[in-house]
Amino acid sequence: MxxxxxxxxxxxxxxxxxxxxxxxxxxxxxxxxxxxxxxxxxxxxxxxxxxxxxxxxxxxxxxxHHAKQIVGLYTKMHHLVDDLANKASGTLSIGASYTFGEYIIPHIIAKMQSLYPSIQPTVTIGNTSDIAQLTLNHQLDVGIVEGHIKTEKDLCIEEFTDDYMSVVASPQHPLAIKHEVTIKDLEEQRWILREFGSGTREAAETVLKRFEISPTQIMSLGSTQPIKEAVEAGLGISLLSQWTIQKELRHGDLKILKLKGLPYVRKFSIVTTSSPFQTKALQVFLDLLKHDKSLTTLNDTEKE
Missing domain, CATH: 1.10.10.10 (Winged helix-like DNA-binding domain superfamily/Winged helix DNA-binding domain)
Incomplete structure (x- = not known):
């Protein structure tokens, strides 16, 4: 270069x-x-x-702007040629939206590193549109995103797993003892949601519209962890991905509220460029991602 x-x-x-x-x-x-x-x-x-x-x-x-694209393409070209004679190795730039990036990607990378220690991953976490754009510009090798993506002819978008989202509350919340909550119950609560522009907020808005729920109060926070803390503290309820609350459910810190029609199911997609060539490092990562048993196990549990 x-x-x-x-x-x-x-x-x-x-x-x-x-x-x-x-x-x-x-x-x-x-x-x-x-x-x-x-x-x-x-x-x-x-x-x-x-x-x-x-x-x-x-x-x-x-x-x-163009130099970054050139650098990305050159690096990819170098790895593709190197892959002809060597095992999976080299850099791998991964992008992910917040839910997947913070709660799932670390486990996938840990497994990949144990099997292919010569791969050097980096992770960028951002909202769906930013990750898609960085992938399109060849600044990321792959993106994992939630929600809707603007179709681009140079992007390949592949849905690969479901994400189940439920309304959660503190176990001490009055609604937590009800066998099933009603729309009126939910309208009277403070909802603690992600900021506009996030895939999780988009999902929450969809659920509120679908059930014709008009909350009396909405509090917006910038990431999932403070939302969980606020809900645990009894400040309100929220709609969260069940991937993000596994520890809290096991420890009894959060409880899923039962409402007919939930959980809400959204899709996660893999985003890559439309190039016919993929480095071995990317192939390895995608194979681990698509065949990760923990994702399948959680999804099967939530379908029951």
Missing amino acids: DHYLQVFVTVAEKKNFSRAAEELHMTQPAVSQYIRTFEDNFGVRLLERTNKYVRLNKAGEIVY
């Missing part, structure tokens, strides 16, 4: 010539010379420099 491109990307991300030089194992004057030559080739400045910062200007943002 053109070393000038790598130097530019590193400076843009580190926002500092000294830190970039350290990362690249180069001297600062050498990095500065690379950047000057790189800008001369474009005939325009790409970085704004002061004594306090280095940052991209408009032209630099365009070059950086």
